[in-house]
Amino acid sequence: MSVLLDISHIDMEFPTPKGPFTALRDVDLKIQQGEFVSLIGHSGCGKSTVLNVVAGLYQATRGGVILNGKEVTEPGPERAVVFQNHSLLPWLTAYENVELAVKQVFGKSKSKAEMRQWIEHNLELVHMSHAMHKRPGEISGGMKQRVGIARALAMQPKVLLMDEPFGALDALTRAHMQDSLMEIQAELNNTVIMITHDVDEAVLLSDRIVMMTNGPAATIGEILDVNLERPRHRLELADDVQYNQYRAKVLKFLHERHSKTDVPTTRSMAQKTETTASAMKKDSTSVPESVDNAA
């Protein structure tokens, strides 16, 4: 399979009154068609920044994002985003929310009847047909997120970007949503980048887990290939040795990164990142299924 999305050596700096704050340094990742990639890391490590750069909502300070051979310069429906807090328009029904996206993307290429069918099809896909004429205020958090996903899917994106899509949901609803997402993924085989800080979610859903170091100047620490058979079932996996090994690896990474207390400040960062970068290379040699595979 070919590389669909090339996140090429991204640096991201934000201007602050005290000088530029480096959020990301040299984030480099290639994603193939149909791959499900999770970004995992501690809060504030810049996962969302990576996603926003891919979405085109931020412009990288250095480096860039290439989708299908074209550089990403602005947001667009071919990189649909599922936001953490659903961000449905509260004055529109579920149907109308999806309709807004569909009209914008397919207004010229599809007839009215086709668009209606397409909207209904997508709401069906996320099991929301029964409540498609309800407004966000009248449905539960999980249902809102389903509509958010339907809206994103309805744009037929080349890459689906999900920013902690289930972070605000309770554990049971989250499990449901993860199962739904796997179902949809099995059917559509989308290319997905999902941000999460739930280790189980990452292992369960992903083909690859990208683990990010702590910010500032966060970058990719390790990449873990998850070679579990699909379809995956959470109950069967609970006792699966390989699954638990993957889980342990991610946990270990997160734990080790978290215990590192000497977080460099903005000024001295240039040198520090050099050292962490070299340290990371050592790390990656100890994990065979890593960056090399991605390239």
Place this chain on the structure above:
Amino acid sequence: MNTTTVNTGKFYGFRLPQLNSIWLSNAIRLVALPLAGILAFLLLWSVTAQKIDTSLGKFPGPSAVMEQFDALYSEHQRSREKEHAFYERQEARNAKRVAEDPSYVPKIRAYTGKETFVDQIVTSLITVMSGFLLAVAIAIPLGIAVGLSKTLNSAVNPIVQIFKPVSPLAWLPLVTMVVSALYTTPEPLVAKSFLNSMITVTLCCLWPMVINTAVGVAGIDSDLVNVSKVLRLPALRHVQKIVLPASVPMIFTGMRLSLGVAWMVLIAAEMLAQNPGLGKFVWDEFQNGSSDSLARIMAAVLVIGFIGFLLDRGMLALQKLVSWDNSAAQ
């Protein structure tokens, strides 16, 4: 409440007093206490009024004001009868002349009696709504533009802040002179006094709407703005589909504030501009100085207050009707 009584039929007798007391406390809160407040006010008013002597006699108490309400209403009815009779006479006269001479084209003259209190209320309402709607037409587009653009906001904000606290009485002379200079059609569609009052109202009630609309637009959830960016909505569609609905609650809050300001300003403007509305009524009665004048002015005060209250409630009802976020409407 009903379900508890049904489900616990056994305890009906036990529960009833509690239910009763909820009903009772609601009745006390919503009916009895406001009534008591009004009664206490009337009492205080009539007692105090007795003790105030003015050059026009004693300050009117509630009963004197009630009498004037009666008088104003019967004056209105008498005037309507007169008007009716006038048109009947004119019609009969014209019919007669046409019968005598079929080539005669009858002239129809309008009745030129004095405006009644009811006419003046209507004039005031028309004036205030015209001024208010003109302000809406200016303020909401301006507010949206200011809310969307930080640059424009920085440029416009000082002007808004300076003009916002200006009294209508300061605007009125300027408006009067400008209207006199520019509005010089030989057959004016509306009276100058109407225009003067209306424009003064507009100038004063513009600002709360501009500010609230701008704040509402600037405060739109950034996620919703991002949705619009991801969808690549064109600017106009972005305003129509995202900005306008998202800021409707704030826009209506501004409109309510503005309508309140407009009604207050109107009375002062009408007094000075001599627009035949409630303001002119108050002024004329004051100049008139009869023994009834104070009671009639007091009657006008009550009407002004009551109409202001109704306007606010009407605006609130409208807000609830169009707003998706009813928590903003209280």
